[in-house]
Amino acid sequence: MTSWAEIERLVEARAGGRCEYCRMHQSLQGATFHVEHVVPKSRGGDSTPDNLAWACPGCNLRKSDRVEAADPTDGNLAPLFNPRTDVRSDHFRWKGFRVEPLTAVARATVAALDLNHARRIRIRQAEATFGLFPP
Numbered sequence: 001m002t003s004w005a006e007i008e009r010l011v012e013a014r015a016g017g018r019c020e021y022c023r024m025h026q027s028l029q030g031a032t033f034h035v036e037h038v039v040p041k042s043r044g045g046d047s048t049p050d051n052l053a054w055a056c057p058g059c060n061l062r063k064s065d066r067v068e069a070a071d072p073t074d075g076n077l078a079p080l081f082n083p084r085t086d087v088r089s090d091h092f093r094w095k096g097f098r099v100e101p102l103t104a105v106a107r108a109t110v111a112a113l114d115l116n117h118a119r120r121i122r123i124r125q126a127e128a129t130f131g132l133f134p135p
Contacts, residue, residue, distance in 0.1 A: 007049060011035050015054035016135075020083035021063070022099070022115050023135040024056050025127055031057045038082050040065040053083045058120075062113045069112035071104045078108035094134050097124040 012033070017026045019033060026033045036055035039045030042065050055063070063080065071078045081091055091106035092099050099115045101107040110116060127133035 007047070007052065008035050010049055011052045011054050014049075015083075018054070018135055019056035019059050020053040021055055021059040021081065021109065021113055022120060024120065024123055025132045025135070026054075026056070028123065028126060028130065028132070029056065033057070034060045036060045036063065038084055039067055043067060050084055058117075059113050059115075066112065069108040071107045072111045073104070073107055076104070078104040080112060081105055081109040097121045097128075097133070 012026075012035075017033075018024060019026075020036075034055050034057065036053045036059075037045045037047070038051050038053050041047070045051045066080060068077045068079050070076070081088075086105065091103045091109075092101060094100065098121065099106075099110055101110045114120075124133045
């Protein structure tokens, strides 16, 4: 049987030490990143690596138990970005230090997780100084 510590190491390594939502690198953060359930256990998700993501505290707390959020363009519900099944480049691109959403999934995710908050942009600028941005 695989221990939780082994699963946590696998999830962190697979993510390259970056939040799988905002792409922030863990090395410049004062907080510990979390193993996050992409589909929350409260919604039937399991704790296998195929349903786990590495997430910074901000993304993990904002995502909470959600799997969808309103697309700010039209108000319709759209699924949140799933780092296990979605291809990041299909949904997002970088425009300077901002995340530019390309799809309803991305718009809902950027809005729900506040991926372009001023603090996140400052962190990306600092990451660039250390060669950590763009990811």
